[in-house]
Amino acid sequence: LPNADPGSVLDAMAAEPILINRPLVETDKGVRLCRPQDTVHEIL
Structure with a gap:
């Protein structure tokens, strides 16, 4: 989705959660x- 608008990206992520890291x-x-x-340590 390199040319998708932010709303379309969010819709895709909500529809297919596997896309989310x-x-x-x-x-x-x-x-x-x-x-x-270990990234979590940055915000703890």
């Missing part, structure tokens, strides 16, 4: 896609 972690310091898993 997970896990997503949210804290008061922000949100990170935690792959590799």
